[in-house]
Amino acid sequence: MTAEEDEDYAEYVSASLERLRRAAYLLCGDASRADDIVQSTLVSVYLRWSRIRTVDNLDGYVHRILVRRYVDESRRSWARVLLAWRLPELAAKPPASSEDADAVRAALGTLTRSQRSVLVLRFICDMSVAETAAVLNCSAGTVKSQTAKGLTAMRALLRDQWPTSTGSAIASRVADTPSELEEAGRQ
Structure with a gap:
């Protein structure tokens, strides 16, 4: 690659890294796996950068690679192997203000891969139906x-998790707009 192509790649990565990490995290639910998926995606993009940097929808192209890396990684049985001699310590419980985001993140984690992929691309990556289909x-x-189907399942899970007025309020917000899903992606 030329120096100009390297600069273009570095600019693209710095501009889109956080979005890619957020999307990968919401797909797999694990920060370490998400970083691995993003790294694998960016290596693939780098290797083809001279050809793909002029693609019309570069973000869509990169998100497609990201989703495929996630699906490929989750198919491998060795990806579930814990390579530590002891279990990692559990993280401290997040502050109460992030309870809604945690509930949405947990509900998102129970969906099928295809439903989760569609919801993340549509509402976190802000893609249209046509872009997501592509x-x-x-x-x-x-x-x-x-x-x-994914939104219906999330509504049901959120209502079951919090049958009180709080759960109904969150479930109705998911029904109206995907704001809670977007909030979960920001945290």
Whole structure:
């Protein structure tokens, strides 16, 4: 690669790294795995940068690689192996102000891979139905049905988790807009 291409790549990575990490985290639910997925994605992008830097929808192209890396990694049985001789210490419980985001993140983690991928691309990466369909290489109808099924499942999980007025309020917010899903992606 030329020095100009290296600069373009560095600019792209610095501008999109946090979005990619957030999307990967919401896909897999583990910060370490998310970093591995992002690193693998960025290596693939770097190796093809001279050809793909002029693609019309570069973000969509990179998100497609990211989702494929996530799916490939989750298919491998060795990816679930714990390589430590003892279990890691549990993180401290987050402050109460992030309770809603944690509930949404947990509900997101229970969805199928396809539903989770569609919801993350649609509402966290802010892609349209057509862009999401192109990234996942499926039809727009599939994106719409997976979005509807995923949001329905999340509503039910949030209502079951918090049957009080708080849970109903969060579930209705997920029903109206994906603001809680977006908030979970920011944290």
